[in-house]
Amino acid sequence: MRSAMAPESEKLIAATSGFVLAAAITALFNTALAWARDAYAPLNGIMKSLTGNSWTAHCLADLVLFGGLGLIFTKTRAAEKIDASRLTGALIGAVAIAALGLALWFAFV
Amino acid sequence: MNISTSDVVLLAHAGFGVTGCLAALWVFLEALNAQPGNAARIRTAALVTAFSMAAAWICGGYWYVHFYPPDRALILQGPWPFAHNLVMETKEHLFLITGILAFLLPVVAREKLHLNAAARKLVLSVAALIVITGLAVEGAGAVIEHGAKVALLRGGSKGAQ
Numbered sequence: 001m002r003s004a005m006a007p008e009s010e011k012l013i014a015a016t017s018g019f020v021l022a023a024a025i026t027a028l029f030n031t032a033l034a035w036a037r038d039a040y041a042p043l044n045g046i047m048k049s050l051t052g053n054s055w056t057a058h059c060l061a062d063l064v065l066f067g068g069l070g071l072i073f074t075k076t077r078a079a080e081k082i083d084a085s086r087l088t089g090a091l092i093g094a095v096a097i098a099a100l101g102l103a104l105w106f107a108f109v
Numbered sequence: 110m111n112i113s114t115s116d117v118v119l120l121a122h123a124g125f126g127v128t129g130c131l132a133a134l135w136v137f138l139e140a141l142n143a144q145p146g147n148a149a150r151i152r153t154a155a156l157v158t159a160f161s162m163a164a165a166w167i168c169g170g171y172w173y174v175h176f177y178p179p180d181r182a183l184i185l186q187g188p189w190p191f192a193h194n195l196v197m198e199t200k201e202h203l204f205l206i207t208g209i210l211a212f213l214l215p216v217v218a219r220e221k222l223h224l225n226a227a228a229r230k231l232v233l234s235v236a237a238l239i240v241i242t243g244l245a246v247e248g249a250g251a252v253i254e255h256g257a258k259v260a261l262l263r264g265g266s267k268g269a270q
Contacts, residue, residue: 008224009221010226011225012220012225012228012231013219015216016217016219016228019216019217020231023209026209027206030206030209031202052174053174055173055174055201058202059205062205066209066212070216085230087231091231091234091238092234098206099242099245102202103195106195106198107195
């Protein structure tokens with residue numbers, strides 16, 4: 001029914017592709033930062049000195065990275081070149097790896 | 110009745126989290142049958158998801174920073190230390206991914222979903238990831254709560270003996 005109404009597009013607007021790529025990178029960064037904080041105590045101390053609590057600094061780092069990368073990718077149209085299906089797959093893969101990485105790290109390390 | 114600030118903040122955190130998950134599920138179901146007629150509803154539901162998750166993040170963060178340390182000490186001395194070492198440590202970082210996905214949803218929901226199959230798949234994927242990770246985080250909250258409960262109950266029963 002949908003195809004009878006209008007031709008379907010497969011292209012995403014610059015802001016969508018930019019922020020999707022930013023979200024995928026931020027998900028992986030979030031897990032890497034959690035590993036680094038857990039493995040290297042001085043980093044926790046530095047982050048705590050910035051905001052009073054290392055977890056709060058972790059949240060802010062994630063938000064700044066997501067917003068910053070999203071705006072940069074939107075402005076430069078860098079993520080537009082990536083196929084929409086690959087971008088969706090990259091986001092799902094990044095979230096799955098990041099989530100599994102967190103659970104396995106805290107279970108075994 | 111004695112309801113403390115800690116109780117209110119903790120229940121608000123869980124309540125906003127569930128609302129965010131339900132709103133993401135609403136987006137998922139609407140996007141399955143995306144039409145020009147439900148585009149506004151999809152965008153509204155995506156915004157509800159983002160606002161609910163932001164509120165859950167703020168309430169959860171406030172509770173974690175101000176009220177969790179005594180619970181953590183209790184859990185670590187009890188029979189379920191993994192409720193903190195594994196479950197809370199994973200939850201407090203996994204939730205940040207759910208939050209980022211919730212902020213992403215209104216951005217991707219701006220696409221013309223009824224005319225764009227790729228955008229539709231993307232919205233379905235982001236909404237599903239929010240529901241899955243959100244429910245995992247909700248379940249983790251229940252395990253942490255139970256970790257504190259068994260520490261109190263078994264500690265209390267030891268004291269009674």
